[in-house]
Amino acid sequence: MNCSDYVAMGILAFPCFPLKRKGATAQTISSKELNSKESVSTKVNTSSEAPLRVAPIPPRFSLSPKSTGIGTIHLSINEIREITQNFSPLYMIGEGGFGSVYRAKLDDGRIIAIKRAKKENFAALQAEFRNEVELLTKIEHRSLVRLLGYNDQGNERIIITEYVPNGTLREHLDGQHVKLLNFNQRLEIAIDVAHALTYLHLYAEKTIIHRDVKSSNILLTENFRAKVADFGFARTVSPQPDKTHISTKVRGTAGYLDLEYLKTYQLTPKSDVYSFGILLIELLSARRPVEMKKPPNERITVRWAFNKYEEGNDTEILDPALEEMVDKDVLHKFLGFAFRCAAPSRTDRPDMKEAVEKLWDIRRDYWRRTLATVR
Known part of the structure; x- marks a missing residue:
């Protein structure tokens, strides 16, 4: 159900309880901007395809200790297909409005999460994809899921994040x-x-x-x-x-x-x-x-x-x-x-x-x- 369905059924009304009180649109990120901070790749890219672009180091503002740095990931679409067995349902760990999420293992043994946009709503999800990528490149906190990279090659929109098990x-x-x-x-x-x-x-x-x-x-x-x-x-x-x-x-x-x-x-x-x-x-x-x-x-x-x-x-x-x-x-x-x-x-x-x-x-x-x- 979407919000209008709930409104139509009248179930979004909130009780007016008495409180006891005391006393614009996301911009496309250029390859130059995203690669402004150099990083060592975790995997050698042997494909002729363009590698996954990498997020810069985010601002260091936090109320609590940040997550341990786990590096950046360089993967082509072919490499992503390989480590997910062509997006096999066996690797799928979740599904939402944006698309499906897959668990994948890198050559060095690390586990990552790969979020792939739905094909049927591809155009509508473009703004959501860009928005999420742009924001995640600018933030880091131990209680926020960390962006490792993304890929928008061809008709694929993929976000790669740390895997939370x-x-x-x-x-x-x-x-x-x-x-x-x-x-x-x-x-x-x-x-x-x-x-x-x-x-x-x-x-x-x-x-x-x-x-x-x-x-x-x-x-x-x-x-x-x-x-x-x-x-x-x-x-x-x-x-x-x-x-x-x-x-x-x-x-x-x-x-x-x-x-x-x-x-x-x-x-x-x-x-x-x-x-x-x-x-x-x-x-x-x-x-x-x-x-x-x-x-x-x-x-x-x-x-x-x-x-x-x-x-x-x-x-x-x-x-x-x-x-x-x-x-x-x-x-x-x-x-x-x-x-x-x-x-x-x-x-x-x-x-x-x-x-x-x-x-x-x-x-x-x-x-x-x-x-x-x-x-």
Whole structure:
């Protein structure tokens, strides 16, 4: 379903809950620009085809340590076909609106992810492809999936990124992996995503609004650290003191979309904050933002969860598969903050820097109470 389908069914309406408050188009990147920083190839290119162009070293702004540099990849289309067995379904690890994602192994043993644009929507995906490549060449943070290269030769549009081995957050919440995410891991995932969005909003060369923060765009490492992926919908904003938003066509995923943005077409970093609030509720409940198979009063997860919160039934919001006991005060703080992020009005939402600080406070409180219980 797209956004208009949800609007037509009237399920995007958000509850006007009372908050308890305290106190343009992507440019084509030239080969010269992309090769402005020389790098040693990880593979000798023996093909006569033009090699994959390589991203320059990004600006070094970050709230937390960046990922370890893993070099750049030079691959031709023929080489990409070879290491994916001509894009065999056996190598496919995911599929989305842009296209299919494949796992591939290089000659030196490293694993990479290859995202290939769908052929049927080739023209429509061109802008999304260019946008993602342009943005990923300018950013680097340990909680953002790292670009290794891209190829736009002929009728192929391919993005190559680091491989994140533990699937998506949504897969884990759906129980598709053996190990269940415990509360501490969910809290750490929330903090990782908050760090990534803070970097995009405040520390990138220009403010970047992701516009599609959702559980299927959060990838997990072996140690259950989160990395934000998929920048096809992202927008950059030049800092202008007299301008608080940009007016743009609505892009995003139904259920995560900032309703104020949906109504006014005015995009701000607070639109990502709204999506992040929905993600926090999803992390705790394991429910999707819209659950059409649930009874009518439970279909909009944020509305259902807020009603439970107001009734004092916080524990009923928790993922039923989560068997551990979560301190009720910690749970209440977490939920209260999630609803604040998902407030209908952007003026009632925190910015992402404050979100990081609040989640740190919740983590400290959680560990203090956990240790006290153990003693």
